[in-house]
Amino acid sequence: MRLNSLATSLLSLFLVTALSACNEEKVADKEKKVYQxxxxxxLVDNRTITNTYRTTxxxxxxxxxxxTNKVTGMINKILVEEGMSITKGQILAEIDSENYLLELERTTIDVDSAVAEFNRSRPIDGEQLISVKDLEKLEFLVKTRKNQQKVAAIQVRDSKVRAPIAGVIALRVVKEGNMTANVGSEMFTIVALDTLQGVVYLPESEMNNVHVGQQAYLNFPANAKELPATVDLISPIIDTESGTFKVTLKVNNDNHVLKPGMFAKVSLTLDVHDNAQIVPQKALLVTDTETSLFVIQDNKAKKVTVVTGFEQDGFVEILTPLNALEPVVIVGQQGLKIDSAVKIIGEEETQKKNVELTTTNNAVKENADKQATQD
Structure with missing residues (x-):
């Protein structure tokens, strides 16, 4: 009986030991198979980044x-066509001036007549030929007739329609041989192409970052060109509905390549930060409550809540201090949790390149030191 009891005890002990060993092996295997x-x-990059406002x-x-026409009549000649460059004062069209020339001739005769009568009525050797009142009337008549003569001369002058500014004929409304409409009817449209402008509206928060003469760039999809522009005017008024203010950009167009009405994409640099912490924008995890990213410490993921600054060309400035030696996750962060084990893709190749680069740098430094010693 004692032997049977002892055998049973030994068997139980053996089974317990075996089961414990199996469990330990399973735990060890499980620990070895932790998913990475x-x-x-x-790595975090330190370089210059700009705050660029983009609009159209x-x-x-x-x-x-x-x-417009200042006198009416038949249009005898049209001397310009759309697209022609013209100078200030150049004659654009001629309106029949026969009636206006006759009116000028009539008023000239009236002036000569009034002047002659006034001269005959002036005192001779101190003797007053007519009353002072009548002499004043004759003097006023001379002035009136001369004013009428000037008006007639202006009408003759205005029968030749002249350009008020230099530029290019953008539109011709009238035709040769037609009667002009009422005075003040549009005949031509002239635009000055040497300098064009574009109007943009910036948010109120950027008011202090814009100044006259500031550099901007315009990109034109129509001809795939990018040209510089400068801030010419800044409105001092904020639109209460949109919260924006008006900025006028000046574009040099001496070669007349650009045309009014062309669509442009505008890039205006508002501010520059030197030696800023820069990471790819895709590294960020943005929610309603925070912006964060994952860094790697001892092959484990650590979540860092960050404050961002400027954005440019797919990169973003990180205002929160980061360790420059801790890699920042840019792909795969959606599947990470705090302290998740990670496997960095391409880490071995990167380490190899770093070792090669370090070796090369050391060799260069050693050669430089030898050269300095020899010198």
Whole structure:
């Protein structure tokens, strides 16, 4: 009986020991098989980043004039066509001036007659030929007739329609041989192409970051060109509905490549930060309550809540101090949790390159030191 009890006890002990060993092996195997989340990383870069405001604008002529007729009549000649460059004062069209020339001749005769009568009525050798009152009337008549003569001369002058500004004929409304409409009817439109302008509207928060003469760039999809522009005017008024203010950009167009009405994409640099912490924008995890990213410490993911600054070309400035030696996760962070084990894709190749680079740098430094010693 004692032998049976002892055998039973030994058997139980053996089974317990065996089961414990199996459990330990399973736990060890489980620990060995901890899943590592594959991620891609990059290191924090320190460089210059700019705050660039991007918007669109439509070009318009800074100087534009709608030429109208000041007198009426038959249009005898049209001397310009659309697209022609003209100078200030150049004759654009001629209106029949026969009636106006006759009126000028009539008023000239009236002036000569009034002047002759006034001269005959002036005192001779101190003798007053007519009353002072009548002499004053004759003097006033001379002035009135001369004013009428000037008006007639102006009508003769205005029968030749002239350009009030230099530029290009953008539109011709009238035709040769037709009668002009009422005085003040549009005949031509002239635009000055040497300098064009684009109007943009910036948010109120950028008011202190914009100044006259500031550099901007305009990109034109129509001809795939990017041209510089400068801030010419800044409105001092904030639109209460949109919270924006008006900024006028000046564009040099001496070669007349650009045309009014062209669509442009505007890039205006508002501020520059030097030596800023820069990471790819895709590294960020943005929610309603916070912006964060994951860094790698001892092959584990650590979540860092960050404050961001400027954004430029797919990169973002991080205002929260980061460790430059801790890799930042840029791919795979959606599958990470705090303290998740990670496997950095391409880490071995990166380490190899770093070792090669360090070796090369050391060799270069050693050679430089030897050279300095020899010198």
């Amino acid at each position: 989340v594959p991620v891609e990383t990059t 604008a439509v070009l318009e002529a800074k100087a534009e004039s709608k030429v």
